[in-house]
Amino acid sequence: MRCAVSIDLDPIACYYRIHGLGPAPGELMHSILERALPRAAALFAERGLHVTWFVVGRDVDVDAVLPDREARKANAARLRALHEAGDELGNHSYSHPYELARLAPGEIDAEIASCDRVLRAITSQPTRGFRAPGYDVSPAMMDSLAARSYRYDSSIFPAPGYYLAKAAVMAALVAVRRPSGAVMTNPRALTAPGEPYRPAMTAPWRRGQAPLVELPIAVTPTLRLPAIGTSLLVAPAFARDRILAGMARREFFNFELHGIDFADADRDGIPGELVARQPDLRLPIDEKLERLSRILDGLARTRDFATLAEIATTTQRDQ
Numbered sequence: 001m002r003c004a005v006s007i008d009l010d011p012i013a014c015y016y017r018i019h020g021l022g023p024a025p026g027e028l029m030h031s032i033l034e035r036a037l038p039r040a041a042a043l044f045a046e047r048g049l050h051v052t053w054f055v056v057g058r059d060v061d062v063d064a065v066l067p068d069r070e071a072r073k074a075n076a077a078r079l080r081a082l083h084e085a086g087d088e089l090g091n092h093s094y095s096h097p098y099e100l101a102r103l104a105p106g107e108i109d110a111e112i113a114s115c116d117r118v119l120r121a122i123t124s125q126p127t128r129g130f131r132a133p134g135y136d137v138s139p140a141m142m143d144s145l146a147a148r149s150y151r152y153d154s155s156i157f158p159a160p161g162y163y164l165a166k167a168a169v170m171a172a173l174v175a176v177r178r179p180s181g182a183v184m185t186n187p188r189a190l191t192a193p194g195e196p197y198r199p200a201m202t203a204p205w206r207r208g209q210a211p212l213v214e215l216p217i218a219v220t221p222t223l224r225l226p227a228i229g230t231s232l233l234v235a236p237a238f239a240r241d242r243i244l245a246g247m248a249r250r251e252f253f254n255f256e257l258h259g260i261d262f263a264d265a266d267r268d269g270i271p272g273e274l275v276a277r278q279p280d281l282r283l284p285i286d287e288k289l290e291r292l293s294r295i296l297d298g299l300a301r302t303r304d305f306a307t308l309a310e311i312a313t314t315t316q317r318d319q
């Protein structure tokens with residue numbers, strides 16, 4: 001059995017947008033890459049794990065006409081070092097628009113192309129994989145990925161519980177006239193297979209003949225409970241154990257984390273307005289690292305770790 005760990009490097013501004021909090025404080029613009037990423041990288045390095053980092057292109061674009069070029073340069077250097085040490089860098093769009101799946105095909109392609117350009121500048125190699133902001137895929141995205149010879153998409157998250165929780169949060173924010181910047185995920189994705197599959201280009205949530213494969217984010221069999229970092233971190237121990245026990249029946253565990261899972265509200269100066277809305281930020285970093293270490297060590301007893309690009313290669317061969 002296998003496991004791939006991936007980390008979506010969404011900047012703090014994304015969480016301000018989700019919770020309808022307006023623009024994030026400027027000094028937090030790069031804190032995920034500057035402060036959380038090194039903690040995550042150290043945890044994986046201790047275990048000799050090679051992981052996949054999903055990068056928001058703009059944060060590491062050294063050619064962009066933006067004020068904080070030095071910070072972007074340092075971010076790009078951090079990611080280059082991880083790539084050179086054997087990690088994979090994946091495309092998480094250029095500016096992380098939550099509505100990406102609903103934009104015009106040309107705009108979707110531009111978001112994917114711009115991140116692709118930035119990653120190519122860092123790695124000097126073709127990028128293999130993509131994850132959409134907000135887990136929402138569309139046929140136009142598949143067209144853009146196939147045209148660039150990507151091997152996989154890993155955006156589908158077939159977790160009804162997550163979908164319902166997101167709908168409830170968005171409705172609550174509308175009620176207080178502070179609408180969320182998030183966009184509701186296409187519910188068709190909830191019926192998608194839970195194991196890697198070859199999708200249809202025109203309906204990526206179904207099986208078909210696409211040249212790339214879909215690597216769905218981990219949900220348990222039967223109940224389809226989300227087995228992602230943020231939910232496992234905040235779950236009570238019995239629930240965490242139950243989700244992990246359920247995952248033991250899956251051949252492949254696509255373990256998704258976020259950069260914010262490695263943030264520390266106190267040490268990183270994250271304001272109370274965000275901490276109040278993100279339960280994971282109420283856990284100190286040492287506690288989170290301890291919980292993640294236990295999860296990773298448990299997984300290592302029964303599974304071999306690989307990057308998503310490596311998983312995609314074997315899936316391509318078998319499907």
Ligand SMILES: [Zn+2]
Pocket residue numbers: 008009010092096132133134
């Ligand atoms: Zn994201």
